[in-house]
Amino acid sequence: MKAVAVFLLVLCYLAVSHAWTCRDAPRLYNVKQVDAGQGKVVARDSNYYVYFLSGSSWYRLGSLRLKHVSVGPAGIWGTDTSNKVYKYIAGNFVGATGLSMQQVDAGGDGQVVGVSSSQSSYCLRSSLALAYKGVGSLSWNSLSRTMRYYSCGPLYGCWGVDTRSQVYVTQRITATSCGTTGWTQVPGLTMRMVEVGTDGNVFGVAANSSVYQRVGISHVHPQGTGWVSVSMCMPITHLSYDLGQLWVVTNSGLLLQCSN
Numbered sequence: 001m002k003a004v005a006v007f008l009l010v011l012c013y014l015a016v017s018h019a020w021t022c023r024d025a026p027r028l029y030n031v032k033q034v035d036a037g038q039g040k041v042v043a044r045d046s047n048y049y050v051y052f053l054s055g056s057s058w059y060r061l062g063s064l065r066l067k068h069v070s071v072g073p074a075g076i077w078g079t080d081t082s083n084k085v086y087k088y089i090a091g092n093f094v095g096a097t098g099l100s101m102q103q104v105d106a107g108g109d110g111q112v113v114g115v116s117s118s119q120s121s122y123c124l125r126s127s128l129a130l131a132y133k134g135v136g137s138l139s140w141n142s143l144s145r146t147m148r149y150y151s152c153g154p155l156y157g158c159w160g161v162d163t164r165s166q167v168y169v170t171q172r173i174t175a176t177s178c179g180t181t182g183w184t185q186v187p188g189l190t191m192r193m194v195e196v197g198t199d200g201n202v203f204g205v206a207a208n209s210s211v212y213q214r215v216g217i218s219h220v221h222p223q224g225t226g227w228v229s230v231s232m233c234m235p236i237t238h239l240s241y242d243l244g245q246l247w248v249v250t251n252s253g254l255l256l257q258c259s260n
């Protein structure tokens, strides 16, 4: 089955020529989620184990099982199937008390953002996120907007998708206070998830599992000017972008590494 999928992938990329070229990433089976930041790549498989890429090998991170993992300036953070929040400390994931989150993102300028199971969005100030050593309760700031998925970068703020799959951006989020400049709705397509890279590049997965890049993002146009299709040949469920590499997870659990 795996061999067939890889064979189809090769055929697909021989047949289609476009700006992004994908290849099979170093092999990890049944990948469900990926996150890349500051040169690091982490992924979660269908058994809820978390892995870290080094060279062409994946190494299991810690012994706990997580649902979502994120790596960035704030460290490595994750959530489990009970929506408990974890930080990677001294070689293992350590659970934190405080609010429960279904998804967290460590890609901001030291702050951590999260979405609770009631789809409320929260931010953990950089001083608290960076210093947390597994003791005491985390004190989250409310971000007063309902979101289903949330991602931040240090350069161009945070991008989120609400329960109606509408995309929003906040250009400025102050890591030390979690203050934001307010949200701008991004016109155009609806998305299942969006991720913003450390350099401000934004990619999303649409409802029909197609991949898009948001183009024209600048300080004048923080919401960008349009979505450009990134042809993938296979239905995609999750993605992450960092330092020129786009990591995509296919519906069948393959991890592809794409560059242009």
Ligand SMILES: *[C@@H]1O[C@H](CO)[C@@H](O)[C@H](O)[C@H]1NC(C)=O
Residues within 6 Å of the ligand: 189, 206, 208, 210
């Ligand atoms: C996905 O949706 C977009 C926007 O509606 C559309 O342009 C595109 O052709 C669709 N892709 C597939 C594979 O159905």
